Amino acid sequence: MADDSAIRIDARGSFCPGPMMELIRAIKGASVGQVVVVLSNDSGSKRDIPLWSQKAGHEFLGVEEHGDYDEISVRKSH
Amino acid sequence: MSKERVSMIVFSGEMDKLLPVGILASGAVAMGHEVRIFLTFWGLMAFKKDAFFQMPVSPAFAGMVGDLAGMLKERHIPSVIEQLRIAKELGDVEIVACGMTMDLFGLKLDDLEDIVDKVAGVGEFIETAKEGHTTLFI
Numbered sequence A: 001m002a003d004d005s006a007i008r009i010d011a012r013g014s015f016c017p018g019p020m021m022e023l024i025r026a027i028k029g030a031s032v033g034q035v036v037v038v039l040s041n042d043s044g045s046k047r048d049i050p051l052w053s054q055k056a057g058h059e060f061l062g063v064e065e066h067g068d069y070d071e072i073s074v075r076k077s078h
Numbered sequence B: 001m002s003k004e005r006v007s008m009i010v011f012s013g014e015m016d017k018l019l020p021v022g023i024l025a026s027g028a029v030a031m032g033h034e035v036r037i038f039l040t041f042w043g044l045m046a047f048k049k050d051a052f053f054q055m056p057v058s059p060a061f062a063g064m065v066g067d068l069a070g071m072l073k074e075r076h077i078p079s080v081i082e083q084l085r086i087a088k089e090l091g092d093v094e095i096v097a098c099g100m101t102m103d104l105f106g107l108k109l110d111d112l113e114d115i116v117d118k119v120a121g122v123g124e125f126i127e128t129a130k131e132g133h134t135t136l137f138i
Helices: A018-029 A045-056 B015-030 B041-045 B059-065 B068-074 B080-090 B099-104 B122-130
Strands: A007-010 A035-040 A059-065 A070-075 B005-010 B034-039 B093-098 B118-120 B134-137
Touching: A007 A018, A018 A035, A018 A045, A018 A070, A018 B015, A018 B080, A035 A045, A045 A059, A045 A070, A045 B015, B005 B015, B005 B041, B005 B122, B015 B034, B015 B068, B015 B080, B034 B122, B041 B093, B041 B099, B080 B093, B093 B099, B093 B122, B099 B118
Parallel strands: A007 A035, B005 B034, B005 B134, B034 B093, B093 B118
Antiparallel strands: A035 A070, A059 A070
16 A cells, blocks of 8 residues: 555544545545545544545545554545 | 425523524534525524624623633634634525514624625515425424
């Protein structure tokens, strides 16, 4: 999963829907094909972000769980 | 067919009741829905410049949270004003101030936070809300 061009956002400490909003913002500014990774420790984001990706037509790459936080990755598709 | 639009009539001025306004608007925008917000009475008072953190907490719950404004700031939860600012940046959100409340309290658009788009009557808002799938009274 190592990708030098990935944008990483540390949204730990931010409450729902903060991490998703930060992700959407980053996706808007990213180039097509680029991956955005958001670190989050709120419980809503790992459910909301896959839904958002599906709706917005971006590729949801998955959630990596790290104990007290999640790493959620999405690739900008268009 | 109804549009993917969520409308909210925001009447309440308690900080705890206003928080869901920002959260619901953010969620709606994230999912690609339009958001239309009509601010009236105490809800409009909370959108006067720098008023949000001065607003009271619902009496039934005030004892449970103590200093809600302090707790929000300490946990870096953005105020409803900031949440709506971000929602507007990411999607189609329009915030309208109730003309009747503006007249009653002698307010001008300039007295309100800059995220408020315009002053309008209730009739116009009802027509706007009619086209959406969900309308909430908060």
